[in-house]
Amino acid sequence: MTTEPLAARPKKVRNFALLSNRAGGAFLLPAGLLVSVFVIFPFFWVIFVSFTNRTLLGRTALNPEFVGLANYLTLFDPATFFQRGQFGFSLILTTQFVLCSALLGQALLGLVLAWLIQTVPPAVKRMVETFVIGAWILPEVVIGFAWFAFLDRDAGTLNMLLKSVGLPPGDFLLQHPFWVIVVFNTWRGAAFSMMLFNSAFASIPPSYFQAADVAGASSFQKFRDIGLPLIRGHIVTDLILITMWTFNVFTPFLLTNGGPSYRTELVSIYNYRVAFQDFQFGKGAAVGVIMMLINLAFALVYLSIGKKKAAQS
Amino acid sequence: MKKISFPALFSRIAFSGLAAIIGAAFALPLVWFLFAPFNARAELGLALPDPWTLSNFATVFGNGFAMQALWNSLIQAVGGVILVGAAATLAAYALSRSSLPAKGAVTYILLLFSSVVSGTAAMVPIFLIVSAAGLMDTHIAVILTFAGGLLPTAMFILRDFIDGIPKSYEESAMVAGASPVQAFFDVALPVIRPGIVVVVVWAFVNIWGSFLIPFILLRSSQNMPAAVAIYSFYSEAGTPVVTLLAAYSLIYSLPVIGLYLFVSWKFGFRFFGGIKA
Numbered sequence: 001m002t003t004e005p006l007a008a009r010p011k012k013v014r015n016f017a018l019l020s021n022r023a024g025g026a027f028l029l030p031a032g033l034l035v036s037v038f039v040i041f042p043f044f045w046v047i048f049v050s051f052t053n054r055t056l057l058g059r060t061a062l063n064p065e066f067v068g069l070a071n072y073l074t075l076f077d078p079a080t081f082f083q084r085g086q087f088g089f090s091l092i093l094t095t096q097f098v099l100c101s102a103l104l105g106q107a108l109l110g111l112v113l114a115w116l117i118q119t120v121p122p123a124v125k126r127m128v129e130t131f132v133i134g135a136w137i138l139p140e141v142v143i144g145f146a147w148f149a150f151l152d153r154d155a156g157t158l159n160m161l162l163k164s165v166g167l168p169p170g171d172f173l174l175q176h177p178f179w180v181i182v183v184f185n186t187w188r189g190a191a192f193s194m195m196l197f198n199s200a201f202a203s204i205p206p207s208y209f210q211a212a213d214v215a216g217a218s219s220f221q222k223f224r225d226i227g228l229p230l231i232r233g234h235i236v237t238d239l240i241l242i243t244m245w246t247f248n249v250f251t252p253f254l255l256t257n258g259g260p261s262y263r264t265e266l267v268s269i270y271n272y273r274v275a276f277q278d279f280q281f282g283k284g285a286a287v288g289v290i291m292m293l294i295n296l297a298f299a300l301v302y303l304s305i306g307k308k309k310a311a312q313s
Numbered sequence: 314m315k316k317i318s319f320p321a322l323f324s325r326i327a328f329s330g331l332a333a334i335i336g337a338a339f340a341l342p343l344v345w346f347l348f349a350p351f352n353a354r355a356e357l358g359l360a361l362p363d364p365w366t367l368s369n370f371a372t373v374f375g376n377g378f379a380m381q382a383l384w385n386s387l388i389q390a391v392g393g394v395i396l397v398g399a400a401a402t403l404a405a406y407a408l409s410r411s412s413l414p415a416k417g418a419v420t421y422i423l424l425l426f427s428s429v430v431s432g433t434a435a436m437v438p439i440f441l442i443v444s445a446a447g448l449m450d451t452h453i454a455v456i457l458t459f460a461g462g463l464l465p466t467a468m469f470i471l472r473d474f475i476d477g478i479p480k481s482y483e484e485s486a487m488v489a490g491a492s493p494v495q496a497f498f499d500v501a502l503p504v505i506r507p508g509i510v511v512v513v514v515w516a517f518v519n520i521w522g523s524f525l526i527p528f529i530l531l532r533s534s535q536n537m538p539a540a541v542a543i544y545s546f547y548s549e550a551g552t553p554v555v556t557l558l559a560a561y562s563l564i565y566s567l568p569v570i571g572l573y574l575f576v577s578w579k580f581g582f583r584f585f586g587g588i589k590a
Contacts, residue, residue, distance in 0.1 A: 006545060008520060017478060018408060018410040018411070018451065018483050018487070018493060018496065019406070019495065019497075020409035020411070020412045020445075020483065021411060021412070021413055022415075023407075023411065023493055023494065024410070024411025024412075024413045025407070025413065026402040027406055027407035028403070028404045028408070028413075028419075029412070030399070030403060030404070031400040031401060031403065031404035031464050032404070034396070034400060034457065034460050034461040034464055035427075035461055035464050035465060036458075036464060037442065037459025037461060037548050038424050038442070038457065038458050038460070039435075039461050039464075039465065040422075040426055040430075040545075041442065042430055042438035042439055042442065043426060043429065043430050043435070043438075043442065045438040045542055046435060046437055046438040049437060050440060054441075056462045066386040077363055078408060087475050109555075111334060112335075113332070116328055116331060116332040116335070117326065117332060119328055120325075120328055120329045120332045121329060124332050124333055124334070124336070126330050127333070128332050128333070128336035130336075131337075131339040131340040131343075132336070133573075134339075134340075134343065135339055135342075135343070137569055137570075137573055138343075138522075138566055138570075139521065139522030139540060139565065139566060139569060140522060140523075140524055140540075140564050140568060141522075141539075141540045141541075141543045141544050141562075141563045141565075142346075142543070142565065144544070145543060145547050145558065145562055146343055146345065146562075147342055148357075148547060149345050149349070149357045149555075150341070152357040152358070153355070154358075155357045155358025156357055156360075157341060157342070157345050157358075157359045158341075160358065160359055161341075161396050163533060176456075179320065187339065187342065190339075197322065208417075218324070219324055219328070222520060224453075224567040225497045230543045231521065233318065233390060235379075244428060244431075245405050248431040248432075248433045248434060248526050249380050249433070250432070250433050250524070254524065254544060257548070268433035268434075271434070271436065271437075272525075273437065274446040275436060275437050275440070276436075276440075276529060278488075281437050281440075281441065281526050282504075283435075285437045285438065287345045288434045288435060288436070288437050288438070291431070291433070291434035292430065292431075292434045292435075293533040295428060295429040295431060295434060296338060296425075297432075298428075299424075299425055299428040300425075300589065303421070304422060304426065304430070308507055308558050313535065
């Protein structure tokens with residue numbers, strides 16, 4: 001009688017797993033291989049290539065030479081750094097792009113939209129969600145072409161509307177290309193912030209708002225004093241994620257090709273031009289390394305916040 | 314219970330009005346797309362088709378290059394989805410159910426790398442790896458690259474999903490004499506299926522809509538997916554043939570729209586903490 005539980009106990013202590021380590025390893029193998037070759041290996045390979053003068057064609061295509069920090073020194077050459085079409089210009093442009101289109105545009109618009117659709121009739125809510133999410137899920141090439149038509153100088157929908165209300169039409173892609181891609185990216189990505197904040201607001205107990213209603217609070221007061229403080233964590237998450245995505249985004253290329261005269265050449269587009277139009281792989285790799293380092297900084301912040309959250313709960 | 318006061322009613326109407334205006338502003342750039350595909354004389358200007366016609370679609374279906382590109386999109390998306398779905402399911406199951414020592418570290422490293430190595434930052438090394446493997450200008454290059462890039466996120470989504478399923482299902486199967494592999498295929502897999510569907514749909518939409526990776530990895534027109542074909546139609550060909558392009562873009566968008574409707578009907582369109590590639 002007494003021996004039975006004794007015999008059973010060690011088994012429980014051994015932390016019984018459904019899958020043996022060997023089977024677990026086998027299950028992990030296919031994904032592990034693919035991720036190693038196409039995600040982890042490129043990270044190290046790009047660092048290596050960035051120290052060479054590798055090109056697509058010619059002698060250095062097959063036998064690239066080690067050039068040390070030469071690629072980085074060219075990128076950060078103080079004489080040309082801030083010139084149009086150079087790395088510094090592109091980096092500053094990207095920073096402005098992230099600030100305007102992600103942090104101000106997407107996050108703020110997403111927050112306003114999420115708050116608005118909490119109270120509006122279901123039909124309005126569904127309409128708003130359909131259009132905002134539609135802008136987010138449609139393929140980027142289609143979106144690029146749609147905006148190309150939308151902004152057309154002679155016949156585009158936007159100029160047609162402007163003319164009909166008596167405002168002067170414009171060739172926006174030529175005159176204000178930067179603001180075009182800012183508005184474009186805000187429009188394209190606001191859905192993510194809206195949905196994140198929407199689900200965050202939905203997780204606040206309704207009784208909080210009912211109590212505020214009884215006290216006669218206005219919608220803005222409820223937003224400022226109840227909604228906003230309670231979703232602070234979600235806001236931080238959202239800001240980090242959309243900053244990373246916007247920093248890496250390539251979609252504006254489909255609308256402007258980085259032009260006119262490099263005025264919309266984000267770092268991602270600069271990287272493409274250096275590597276695949278000028279065929280300087282070494283220099284392109286150096287740009288890739290810098291992009292990855294910036295990504296790494298944001299990812300570490302994001303992961304440490306996630307860890308803190310997990311530790312608290 | 315409580316009578317709605319006049320200011321409250323007013324603010325409600327103002328809210329609805331504001332929401333409707335923003336919604337309409339979001340729709341504006343796409344309005345042209347509702348009409349142009351059905352207009353045989355469509356130009357970049359907004360115009361009601363007169364008469365409504367399907368002739369643009371007929372022309373697209375008769376265009377060999379356009380059809381080939383759609384077919385290529387399908388090959389690449391389906392190929393990628395099968396790889397992502399199968400590999401992510403196996404890996405997520407291992408991460409959830411085995412007691413491998415480095416499980417936590419593996420997850421952390423994957424999460425880190427998947428957000429650091431974006432497609433735009435890694436285009437040079439990916440090009441060089443594919444080129445060194447002799448896979449330039451092949452479907453398999455695009456399929457493998459997407460599978461690798463999408464797998465980390467797919468694994469997180471599925472691992473969370475599997476973590477939420479009680480272990481007792483498989484445990485009782487194993488008590489009844491099933492091997493771990495049998496428990497996986499016959500007991501766990503059917504329960505995980507909704508999670509796999511979500512991952513598969515997400516991966517399909519991602520690959521189907523992506524432009525950059527096929528753009529740099531493919532050279533010949535017989536391998537080009539529709540995304541690259543549409544771009545070359547409107548960027549290289551001088552004045553684009555707007556009628557064809559509008560109809561073609563609509564056809565190309567249909568699977569994405571269909572899958573969105575399917576997901577929101579079946580699961581309610583929630584989104585997962587995943588990272589859009």
